[in-house]
Amino acid sequence: MxxxxxxxxxxxxxxxxxxxxxxxxxxxxGGKSANVVLDDADLEEVMPHAIQWSMINSGQTCSALTRLLVPRSQLEGVERAAKEIAESLALGHPDDEGTQVGPLVSAAQRDRVRGFIDRAIAEGARLVTGGSGSVDGTSGYFVRPTVFSDVTTEMEIHREEVFGPVLAIEPYDDEDDAVRIANDSIYGLGGSVWSKDPERARSIAGRLRTGQVMVNGGQFNPNAPFGGYKQxxxxxxxxxxxxxxxxxxxxxxx
Structure with missing residues (x-):
């Protein structure tokens, strides 16, 4: 074994x-987990959790929720909240009490993440905040918390695991479209669904081809089996x- x-x-x-x-x-x-926000979800509750779980461990987490799927009609409000929260995150040394986002593991990984960011811009993803530039006032392999919007399934930023503090916001048209986008991945490790109707959230969670799904902010449970579908x-x-x-x-x- x-x-x-x-x-x-x-x-x-x-x-x-x-x-x-x-x-x-x-x-x-690996993972490229989708965070599916249904149209009745409370964005004030969702967005802090969404940013936290996309940037956790500076994004160097296999089950990080790095794709945020939102109704197209709510895209502007989601972008505004994501920008405000991401820009409020404190970068710094991991031992400092106030640090919320630390450095990446190596210079090679920092450069790899910056490459993903530059290619996402070149492919047409819209940069909401962050970017690949150097981070002033820091000593280490830092990448600024970065948020993209208008990401589509053809883009690399949708398909590939970045393993850095980068979130892709992907608008959808209806529930079936959301499930299609969420499942359009070679990965199937984690996921999340938000709705004020628990049964509606549970129904969508059951359609996601992934090993674990957080429902309305449910937390990681070490007594639950952890593992993935597909690759x-x-x-x-x-x-x-x-x-x-x-x-x-x-x-x-x-």
Whole structure:
């Protein structure tokens, strides 16, 4: 049994090598999780959570909610709130009590994230705040909290895991369109749905092809199985199912 957490490329290679001796594998890989906001949701409640979960650990989190799907009619208000909240985040040293967004892990990762930002602009995504420029007054591999809007499914910023503090806002026309956009990904690790009607939120959550879904701000639960669909991985961590990954079944017959 081999348990691996990392990139899709790394997980693919682990699977290839493990198959030579018929080892079982559990893979926890990438994500590009959608945060689906339905038209009856309270934006004052949604937006702080949406920014937090897109920028958590400076965006270096596989289950970060890096795609924010909102009704097209509410796009302007969402952009305004996202800009205000993102620009209020304090960048600084991780040990400083007031820091809300720290540095990325390396210069290479910082440059990689900046490349995603520049290419998103070139592809036609609209920059709401942030960008790829240097961050004044900081010493480290910082990228400013960045928000794009008018992101479409053809764009790289929709499809690829950035692993940095970058949020893509994607407008939709109706519930079916929202589900289509959310599921248009090679990944299926996390997700989120917001609605004042819990049953409506639950119905949409059931249609998302992803291993975990937060409903109306539900928090991560270490007793719940964690893992993904599609290229987000194989198997589960945590909870009873996480333990069962490491067990073999034996049948005794008399």
């Amino acid at each position: 081999v348990s691996f957490t990392g990139s899709v490329a790394g997980g693919t290679r682990v699977s290839e090598v493990a198959s030579k001796t018929v080892k079982r594998v559990a893979l926890e890989l 987000s991985g194989i198997g589960r961590e945590f909870g009873t199912l996480g333990l069962e990954e490491f067990l073999e079944t034996k049948a005794l017959m008399y």
